[in-house]
Amino acid sequence: MKIVKQIVFTLFALVFLNAGLSKFFHYMPAPEMTPEQMELMGAVVKIKWLMPLTGTIEILGGLLVIFPKTRALGALVILPVMTGILVHGITLAPDTIVLAGTLMLINIWMILDNYKRYRPILA
Template identity: 30%
Template sequence: MKITELIARILLGLSMTIFGLNKFLNFIPMGEMPEAEANLMGAFAASGFMFPAIALVEIIGGVLLLTNRMIGLALVILAPIIVNILLVHLFLAPAGLAIALVQVALIGILFYAHKEKFYPMISLKG
């Protein structure tokens, strides 16, 4: 499990860091989007804060994973982003669904590998 965890941590850390940086630097061109996805991304851009906020969380979470620091925190802050990536590709842009499923699998592996860190969060005892 150690090697699987290491690979998952590095792959997810790299993808989050790279795609987070891309939101600021645009070094990976975005292809054509279906209209529904383009409308959602347009709304995010029009807000003026969503893309920078998402990008910062992706970069911070990715760097934490790559440096093997505060893994529990990294997973907790990245989970909502990955769930939204999955939902966007599931309902609005199915062409990217495979990549979203890989990210879900990677974070799932990491949550399982670090499950003991999350027991206090889900304990029924106060």
């Protein structure tokens, strides 16, 4: 089970590393978007600092998740971005819900798997 967990968490981390790097180097093509999604993307692009911030959080979170020693922190760093991805999928991109839901479940699994590390913060 430990090997499966490491593989799943590493793949999760690589998804976010890839997404974050693509925000800086623009190597992944943009998906087809509805007019509503185009309007949202236009607003996001106007906020010049938002995409670099999101990309930085994705890269940082992805790097932290790769290593078991820092995974608990990485899971928390990625959680707000993952929440945004899931809400976006539910509201504007229903075709992405399966992927977003799967990634959210993996994120929750990491958080639950590291619950003991959070106890001092919650005490």
